[in-house]
Amino acid sequence: MPSSSSSERPEPTRSELEILQVLWQYGPNTVRFVNERLNEDKREVQYASTLKLMQIMVEKGLLLRDESQVKHVYSPASEEYKTKTLLLDRFVDSLFNGSVSSLMLHLLDNKKTSQSELDAIRELLEKSKKDKK
Template sequence: MKINEPEKSKKIEPTKAELEILTILWEHGPLPVRVVMQEINKIRELNYTATLKLMQLMVDKGILKRDERKMQHVYHVVEEEKKTKAHLLDKFLDTLYKGSASSLVTQLVGNKKTTKEELAKMRALLEEAERKTNH
């Protein structure tokens, strides 16, 4: 039995900066540090050394893996996007809305940024969910 096993079963919660990197890797797939840095620099300035250090810390935490087979190390995400987002959403819902999905939806619907198209999608999703629970 490995000493680190319980630690690995713990859910890792990425920081805001780590989420930026995860989002880039989910969108583009495995990438070297320089390309990740270029993508981040479209949003905010971050130099190569800071990007590399952040990604190395993410490897240490078990969020990323590094492929060292080539000269340029390529990083990829360990856990799939859907799982990570589901975990973060559950935590967000529990923390800010006391676990109430309807409170979250009420907040979203009342948000001035919600478009008619988004409301129509939400309505369709709610209708589909209701159909599934009735069968």
């Protein structure tokens, strides 16, 4: 069986991303904990729906499940940075034909950007320029 590359990794749905966000923020946890955070932060979600979705996420390889205790503990199968990088790469490729500059110009054109945000972007650009030399 061939090993799956990052390009073959399944892309999480919006609901799956909400679950991943909870686990990235709070660390490995139970379905009940994740469901409670979703109900606090996002929207009303039934426990059974969260359980089923997390089971599907294990099957898809998005979550790992520790069954060594009575209450199963779930954790993300991939680091937050890696997952967000993969999703961002796919987004830039599909919507902006792989052009990061087109994405940045579009963002800056459509959003009100504060002076502090512009300064931070300038810093990142300068750092990136130095790193490329």
